[in-house]
Amino acid sequence: MRARLALIAGTVVLAVALPAPALAAPAFPSADGSCVDEAGVLGGLCDQITVILREDAAATSDEIAVAVVPTTGDASIETWSTGLFNDWGVGRAGADNGVLLVVAVDDRRVRLETGRGMAQRLDDATAGRIVDTVITPRFTADDYAAGVLDGLDEVRRTLGHTVEPGNALAELSTTDADSGSESWSVFGEEESDLLGTDADFEAAESESPSIAPVVLFALVAFGFLGLIGWATGRGRRGSGSDSGSSHAYHTGVATGVYQSYDSSSSSSSSSSSSSFGGGSSDGGGSSGSW
Template identity: 35%
Template sequence: MSHLLRIPLLALLLTATLALQAQGLQAQEIDFPELTGRVVDRAELLDPATETRLSERLAAHEEATTEQLVVATLPDLQGVTIEEYGYQLGRHWGIGQEEKDNGALLIVAPNERKVRIEVGYGLEGRLTDAQSSAIINQTLTPAFREGDYARGISEGVAAMIRVLGGEPMDTRATSGTTSGITSGTPADEQGPQGPASILFFVMFVIVMSLVRGGRGGLLAGLLLGGALGGGSRGGGGFGDGGGFGGGGGGFGGGGASGGW
């Protein structure tokens, strides 16, 4: 390959690399709260006694089953949907055991009037999307409409534990008018789409061309490595000082959301 052709190809590769790095940074813009315990009440919806009771109940459930459930209340969703926030938060905290993916989150965002049950891979067979939606519609949102967040969250947690214990909710009683069942893999886990897929294709062609060009191939490899590194997510370091922490559980977007 001539030097005259290699220069514009390198420029295209650099452009694609920067675009992918920007895309990776955009996905990391959410400022997640610290995992300080089984109840992270950042929106200050719970009185101390209720928070203590919830924490003790969740700890007892984890001790008996190894399943890790966490409640998170948020002052705001930082401009993203509660589905995206919940999925990313579950991954960031690593709720559940890594080998079992047996974690779940109950997320409440009062300012946006949104609630979500985010379910790890390993619990999706019992805490299904339909069951999560039933808990939201029959237990959580009725209490939230009355402004009773403590009761709604407490009863919602109790319902989640019952369902996981083999006592499913009656999904026929769910109206389905305020909660949308959402499941499957979020967009950022489905592979490159739209402009991103074009960038990957361009990068592939450029790299294949430059690999045949000696030193140009080395530079292409360095740039490609930078692109892949720029979009990576750091692992969580939770429970500093021996406190509560996630076990590295995985999430794929299973669960349900609702509003009131």
């Protein structure tokens, strides 16, 4: 019995003496421009955010970045943000003039991490004010994109960057919202006004029984014109009349309305460099939750 008790006691002492297993190092996302959104809450705005933040960096040498992730895992957002900041090297080497906004959506935690060289220009108290009064109120309302964009704009203003119509990040969310709310129209008229309602057609049919042949003739004529337009466009494409990277897309046979875009513009933002200048952080900044 004594031998068994001694064995148990020795096992307990050995378990206490052994060091606890170290937590696995947090996985950091790869830097892809100045914006990474692994939680999918920015609505595809990362490329545009990168363009504006890189323009700021070219004009001021300050580097600002944002990372939106589902969670920081077992690591606190403070530890994880400092690690990601130094892994990416946000800011210029030696100047350490970088700022990193980290949002952990599932953890409901956010942090503004600052480089060593930002102690005077963006101190911890000011970073805390931006987190508490600009960013988290938007997050509380589940408007993550607005919280990120408004927060980054406030950081830029605090650092003395120029934030004005045309380069304000906050404009990106309103532009996307407006672009999806426009109704399709031809020559400035709403579709329902141009084509008429069902009641209009029924009234016209009851008042004029002979309108059916006219409508049929019009449909045949429009179909014939559409066939000619299609054949002409096919012939032009075959002869190589569309040169360069500009492409025209036909949006209506009967209306003859065309919309064009430059395909080179759609890839210009994605070609921006994803490298930072080698800055570092010693844990400065401020955190918040919502």
